[in-house]
Amino acid sequence: MTAERDDVEGAEAAGAPEPGRARFAGRRSTPPRTAPDDDSASDRPPPERMVLVPIVSMPDAGREQADARLCVLVRLRDSGRASLLELPHPAPGETLDGVVADVLRARLGVRPVGEPRLAPGRVAARLPRERRGSWELGWMRAVAVDVEGEPVGDALVDEVVVLRCEEAARALRTDTERRLLMLAQPEPG
Known part of the structure; x- marks a missing residue:
């Protein structure tokens, strides 16, 4: 018994914790993150995502339907309801016009007529954090553009839905998209 007693006393003298106490009490086992790509930095602006609102004008509409415009929505294969297309931010050296034209051509097979219009306001939304797998509060902004051509979806689009803009708002899946x-609709007149 004395040999065991000596081992315990020797361990306490060497700085071993007493029974019931945490081994690393008061010390961090790893240093805090100080990398420049730290996503929790408070000076980082909230993220902003853009969605595309392609609008088709009805050329043969009468005078009473002069404001009749059709919005193009997509029904993706992995979701059952219609939605707006997400628009990537322009890379350095690219313009918004170029990105919009590329997305319209690749995803819907249509051409833009005129310049894209950023909506005057933006909507707060929960957005996924790309490298973290969590969510954060950010902004969404609509980009409206008049298009010409018959919309045909790419391989990821199950169906292209062309509706009057009022009907399109009811067909969208979320209040944020509505x-x-x-916000993307032009002012009447």
Whole structure:
């Protein structure tokens, strides 16, 4: 018994914790993150995502339907309801016009007529953090553009839905998308 007693006393003298105490009490086992790509930095602006609102004008509409415009929505294969297309931010050296034209040509097979219009307002939304797998509060902004041509979806699009803009708002899956669609509408007159 004395040999065991000596081992315990020797361990306490060497700085071993007493029974019931944490081994690393008061010390961090790893240093805090100080990398420049730290996503928790408070000076980082909230993220902003853009969605595309392609609008088709009805050329043969009568005078009473002069404001009749059709919005193009997509029904993706992995979701059952219509939605707006997400628009990537322009890379350095690219313009918004170029990105919009590329997305319209690749995803819907249509051409833009005129310049894209950023919506005057933006909507707060929960957005996924790309490298973290979590969510954060950010902004969404609509980009409206008049298009010409018959919309045909790419391989990821199950169906292209062309509706009057009021009907399109009711067909969208979320209130956020509905508000974005309404913000993208041009002022009457």
